[in-house]
Amino acid sequence: MRFKRALREVRIDRHRADEGAIVRLLSAKGPRVHDLFRAAFEERLRYRGERVLLTSTIHVTNECRIRPRCAFCGFAAGASPRGYHRPFTRSYEEVAEAARAIERSGIPRVSCSGAYRGDGGRLAVMAARAVKEHTDLLVLVNFGHDLSREALRGLRELGVETVCCNLETINRGLFERLKPGDDLDARIRTCELVCEHGIGLSSGLLVGVGESRRDRARHLRFLARFETLMEIPIMGFHPYPGTPMENHPRCPLLEQARVMAVARLMYPDLMITAPTPTIGPEEVQVALMAGADNLATVIPDDHPHEVKGVGSPRTGNLDRVIELIENFGLKPALSVNEGRRACLTCSGKRASPSTQPSS
Ligand code: SF4
Numbered sequence: 001m002r003f004k005r006a007l008r009e010v011r012i013d014r015h016r017a018d019e020g021a022i023v024r025l026l027s028a029k030g031p032r033v034h035d036l037f038r039a040a041f042e043e044r045l046r047y048r049g050e051r052v053l054l055t056s057t058i059h060v061t062n063e064c065r066i067r068p069r070c071a072f073c074g075f076a077a078g079a080s081p082r083g084y085h086r087p088f089t090r091s092y093e094e095v096a097e098a099a100r101a102i103e104r105s106g107i108p109r110v111s112c113s114g115a116y117r118g119d120g121g122r123l124a125v126m127a128a129r130a131v132k133e134h135t136d137l138l139v140l141v142n143f144g145h146d147l148s149r150e151a152l153r154g155l156r157e158l159g160v161e162t163v164c165c166n167l168e169t170i171n172r173g174l175f176e177r178l179k180p181g182d183d184l185d186a187r188i189r190t191c192e193l194v195c196e197h198g199i200g201l202s203s204g205l206l207v208g209v210g211e212s213r214r215d216r217a218r219h220l221r222f223l224a225r226f227e228t229l230m231e232i233p234i235m236g237f238h239p240y241p242g243t244p245m246e247n248h249p250r251c252p253l254l255e256q257a258r259v260m261a262v263a264r265l266m267y268p269d270l271m272i273t274a275p276t277p278t279i280g281p282e283e284v285q286v287a288l289m290a291g292a293d294n295l296a297t298v299i300p301d302d303h304p305h306e307v308k309g310v311g312s313p314r315t316g317n318l319d320r321v322i323e324l325i326e327n328f329g330l331k332p333a334l335s336v337n338e339g340r341r342a343c344l345t346c347s348g349k350r351a352s353p354s355t356q357p358s359s
Pocket of ligand 1: 069
């Protein structure tokens with residue numbers, strides 16, 4: 001299929017576009033990459049405006065009980081000498097202190113992330129409570145699929161805006177090789193449960209772990225089944241020393257950015273997230289060019305914890321990220337109210353496949 005026809009099809013049919021057309025866009029090369037990014041950026045401006053949402057991070061625990069560990073993981077205790085390595089679990093007071101520092105910095109949203117502890121999400125609820133009782137921050141909770149119905153009810157009562165459960169890849173054979181101790185079906189069920197509870201769902205792709213472009217296209221289409229989907233993080237693989245995938249090549253920046261651009265075309269009104277650790281703190285403009293509108297793992301100078309990114313130990317420094325956004329000509333959302341507006345615009349009805357492109 002010719003590129004222009006594929007682009008037209010995806011802009012009209014969105015998440016229901018033909019798999020072949022999506023794959024064609026994911027394979028764009030040379031000047032076609034420019035056309036793809038331009039279309040994605042147009043959609044971003046049309047549906048999401050000029051604001052760039054910023055999301056900071058509180059890592060609540062790295063004590064993960066998944067065994068064997070995921071082959072790419074550098075986050076869990078003992079996984080990699082360049083990751084956290086030592087086990088930790090934050091207390092209510094430690095989470096509250098970090099949340100207050102994030103709010104003071106102007107960042108409107110925080111991700112409270114943890115690892116699989118097998119407690120059904122009790123620690124996740126404690127962390128969300130600590131943030132909500134001490135700040136007005138928008139909250140995303142990410143404890144994978146370690147979330148019971150009771151925990152989800154608790155998160156909803158606290159007013160948590162988003163729960164994240166990444167599938168990484170829906171290529172089942174590959175998932176089982178990468179995550180032999182994890183369970184793809186349990187992750188899908190958690191995504192469904194999040195929707196059932198009426199909480200905004202975040203669910204993303206890990207690019208560059210051996211999946212094909214067709215796998216990526218299928219995965220992007222698959223996400224449409226989740227009714228409250230509000231955010232798609234596009235992560236890129238980086239090898240962590242000491243892990244089973246330490247010799248696997250890192251995901252090229254362009255590959256990751258192409259997936260962001262295609263995700264933007266398929267879901268023009270949703271939040272497309274670029275995590276600063278894997279896109280690269282100095283490369284966030286590439287993600288903005290490709291239509292991303294949320295930069296994650298943005299850390300203010302007075303964050304009380306040492307934060308290492310998931311996927312790569314680097315993180316985006318708030319002052320530098322603001323400078324890069326403004327130099328690019330967009331506006332960082334630097335208050336909870338601005339962040340709330342940016343968040344709420346994607347919790348409504350998904351853009352219909354028949355919505356015509358603006359040009
Ligand atoms: S990637 Fe997540 S689930 Fe897998 S071992 Fe690491 S912390 Fe545990």
